[in-house]
Amino acid sequence: xxxxxxxxxxxxxxxxxxxxxxxxxxxxxxxxxxxxxxxxxxxxxxxxxxxxxxxxxxxxxxxxxxxxxxxxxxxxxxxxxxxxxxxxxxxxxxxxxxxxxxxxxxxxxxx
Amino acid sequence: xxxxxxxxxxxxxxxxxxxxxxxxxxxxxxxxxxxxxxxxxxxxxxxxxxxxxxxxxxxxxxxxxxxxxxxxxxxxxxxxxxxxxxxxxxxxxxxxxxxxxxxxxxxxxxxxxxxxxxxx
Numbered sequence: 001x002x003x004x005x006x007x008x009x010x011x012x013x014x015x016x017x018x019x020x021x022x023x024x025x026x027x028x029x030x031x032x033x034x035x036x037x038x039x040x041x042x043x044x045x046x047x048x049x050x051x052x053x054x055x056x057x058x059x060x061x062x063x064x065x066x067x068x069x070x071x072x073x074x075x076x077x078x079x080x081x082x083x084x085x086x087x088x089x090x091x092x093x094x095x096x097x098x099x100x101x102x103x104x105x106x107x108x109x110x111x
Numbered sequence: 112x113x114x115x116x117x118x119x120x121x122x123x124x125x126x127x128x129x130x131x132x133x134x135x136x137x138x139x140x141x142x143x144x145x146x147x148x149x150x151x152x153x154x155x156x157x158x159x160x161x162x163x164x165x166x167x168x169x170x171x172x173x174x175x176x177x178x179x180x181x182x183x184x185x186x187x188x189x190x191x192x193x194x195x196x197x198x199x200x201x202x203x204x205x206x207x208x209x210x211x212x213x214x215x216x217x218x219x220x221x222x223x224x225x226x227x228x229x230x231x
Contacts, residue, residue, distance in 0.1 A: 034214065034215025034216050034217075035215070036215065036216065036217045036218070038156070038218070040156065045206070045221045045222075045223060045224065046148075046156065046206070046208075046218070046221055047221075048213070048217055048218060048219045051213040051214060051215055051217035051219075052213070052214045052215040052217070053215075055213070055214075057212070057213055057217070057219060087155070089155065089156050091158070091216070091218075093215055093216025093217075095215070095216065097170065098144070098161050098163075098168075098170045098216075099161075099170055099172075100146065100158045100161065100172075100216055101158060101172075102148075102155060102156045102157060102158050103155075104155050105155035105156065
């Protein structure tokens with residue numbers, strides 16, 4: 001499967017909500033793939049935000065939510081905070097093959 | 112809770128190989144798939160491969176297949192990532208990451224990363 005497509009950048013003001021997309025999650029073979037989202041502050045370790053399209057791990061703020069429509073997954077961040085400024089990556093995982101692919105990443109600017 | 116400890120930074124010449132380690136502590140090592148992910152300077156995260164520590168089965172990203180090899184030592188709870196025929200584009204931070212607690216291939220535990228520099 002090819003790399004997933006994400007917008008290079010998005011921006012928003014504190015308190016606003018933003019949504020970023022991740023396309024081509026299904027590939028051409030119709031096999032079900034799991035989608036996860038990660039937050040990565042430069043110089044730090046990536047952090048799991050969303051798994052299985054829309055589930056949040058324990059400890060992750062409710063401000064982060066995930067969804068999927070067709071071949072596109074989306075991450076929504078509500079009530080933007082300055083610390084949300086980071087890079088965000090989606091992944092697609094195929095359990096039957098254990099293959100994974102990352103999106104190119106989206107840089108979020110909180111203006 | 113699993114914790115991952117990675118080996119130290121490496122500097123290698125083009126054409127050489129590098130072997131990094133990732134040791135899991137605090138939980139049952141063989142229960143969770145281990146992945147390797149890297150990030151080159153100014154680039155995004157790239158999935159490299161996965162190993163099932165229980166049986167040693169592996170799978171690799173298409174871009175690196177043929178140059179990357181994952182192995183494990185169940186006696187020490189350590190997974191190794193070897194990358195051969197290094198080139199400047201392999202300069203990156205290399206992370207190991209485990210799928211321990213959530214469905215669908217979620218990487219919920221990450222090592223701190225190992226910096227690899229490839230330079231002549």
